[in-house]
Amino acid sequence: KPSSRITGIVPSGKDGWEVHFAAWARKEAGEDIIMLSVGDHDFDTPSETIEACVAAVRGSNHHYTPLPGLPRLRKAMAAASSACTGVETTPEEVIATPGGQAALYAAVQAVLDPGDHAIVVAPYYATYPNTFSAAGASFTVVETPAEDGFQPRADMIRAAIKPNTRAILINTPNNPTGAVYSREPLEQLAEICREHDLWLLSDEVYWTLGGGEHVSPRSLPGMAERTLVINSMSKSHGMTGWRMGWLTGPEKMITLLINLNLVTTYGLPAFISIACTEALEQHYGVKDIAERYAARRTVLLDAVRGMNDVTVRGSEGGMYVMLDISDVEPDDEKFAFAFLDKEKVGVMPGSSFGEAAAGHIRVSLCQPEPVLREAAARLRRFVSSYR
Numbered sequence: 174k175p176s177s178r179i180t181g182i183v184p185s186g187k188d189g190w191e192v193h194f195a196a197w198a199r200k201e202a203g204e205d206i207i208m209l210s211v212g213d214h215d216f217d218t219p220s221e222t223i224e225a226c227v228a229a230v231r232g233s234n235h236h237y238t239p240l241p242g243l244p245r246l247r248k249a250m251a252a253a254s255s256a257c258t259g260v261e262t263t264p265e266e267v268i269a270t271p272g273g274q275a276a277l278y279a280a281v282q283a284v285l286d287p288g289d290h291a292i293v294v295a296p297y298y299a300t301y302p303n304t305f306s307a308a309g310a311s312f313t314v315v316e317t318p319a320e321d322g323f324q325p326r327a328d329m330i331r332a333a334i335k336p337n338t339r340a341i342l343i344n345t346p347n348n349p350t351g352a353v354y355s356r357e358p359l360e361q362l363a364e365i366c367r368e369h370d371l372w373l374l375s376d377e378v379y380w381t382l383g384g385g386e387h388v389s390p391r392s393l394p395g396m397a398e399r400t401l402v403i404n405s406m407s408k409s410h411g412m413t414g415w416r417m418g419w420l421t422g423p424e425k426m427i428t429l430l431i432n433l434n435l436v437t438t439y440g441l442p443a444f445i446s447i448a449c450t451e452a453l454e455q456h457y458g459v460k461d462i463a464e465r466y467a468a469r470r471t472v473l474l475d476a477v478r479g480m481n482d483v484t485v486r487g488s489e490g491g492m493y494v495m496l497d498i499s500d501v502e503p504d505d506e507k508f509a510f511a512f513l514d515k516e517k518v519g520v521m522p523g524s525s526f527g528e529a530a531a532g533h534i535r536v537s538l539c540q541p542e543p544v545l546r547e548a549a550a551r552l553r554r555f556v557s558s559y560r
């Protein structure tokens with residue numbers, strides 16, 4: 174019989190993904206579908222990174238690596254963490270993991286015992302609930318109101334705290350809303366963590382793709398000792414398939430987590446680690462990718478801002494924009510299916526990411542500008558003819 178730990182992990186299965194799967198099936202069948210439901214780059218990894226990897230493979234980098242990551246990789250990750258969080262970070266305060274998701278898994282395993290409780294700020298990335306389930310922990314979802322641009326609300330978070338609450342998980346810049354959390358709500362959140370002795374798990378994998386100031390809660394007073402930051406090369410460096418991320422936190426906790434790597438990854442691939450080190454040190458692709466997404470966001474939002482009955486919410490950073498379409502059709506799933514049927518554009522219904530995003534659609538920016546322009550034109554036509 175399988176363990177309850179493993180059967181407790183259930184793929185999200187929310188109906189919203191049906192739209193994505195339908196769009197995918199029609200595209201595979203040869204239809205001219207614009208896929209704006211997925212969150213992976215439409216371009217390859219920068220060529221310098223690929224060359225670094227090829228050179229590393231041709232060298233004799235075919236052996237085990239240290240559990241927390243190669244020393245030079247940890248040093249490069251620490252430098253990236255210093256830039257991301259605004260807190261000077263040492264190599265001993267970071268541990269390499271196979272992607273941001275594994276960093277999140279490590280963070281949850283590190284701070285929650287079975288039976289403990291966490292607060293997940295929503296709308297959230299699809300894997301969050303299952304990552305807590307896998308630790309045998311319970312969680313409460315606290316929404317961020319759409320009318321506040323999906324910024325976290327301290328009063329709502331405070332109200333969800335239980336005697337066994339140990340951690341709060343946030344994500345800024347946010348998937349799916351594109352909200353970039355501002356300093357004030359983060360300061361209030363930090364105050365709650367200090368007051369109730371909670372860990373703050375902060376997913377900052379989109380930090381280079383933000384508009385405006387990226388505030389990492391790790392930089393707020395008294396927070397470096399109770400914050401674990403999830404980072405990844407997937408988004409910032411165009412490396413989703415390479416599986417490299419890292420966790421940043423207090424040295425004592427990171428040292429303990431080396432033992433988790435002992436029983437899970439047993440170290441990361443040597444040549445991937447070497448390519449990632451060079452990509453971090455030389456910032457391969459980072460500026461270009463950030464500029465690309467910023468330009469795409471501008472193209473899409475400029476087109477949408479001229480439309481009646483469609484309101485932009487959040488959408489300041491990351492790889493997505495959130496559009497409030499409730500004045501056109503309150504049922505976002507119905508809207509998304511009809512948009513796919515009539516105009517052949519696949520988007521995600523907001524409700525698949527939580528209640529606060531109901532009445533919205535999430536539009537991915539993972540297509541070139543001309544495709545986004547065409548999608549916006551189709552949206553305009555769809556909205557103006559919708560009955």
Ligand code: PLP
Pocket residue numbers: 212271272273274275298344347348376378404405406407413417418
């Ligand atoms: N966190 C967020 C908010 C994400 O959107 C994603 C991927 O889409 C991840 C973490 C995991 O990314 P990876 O495991 O590729 O680093």
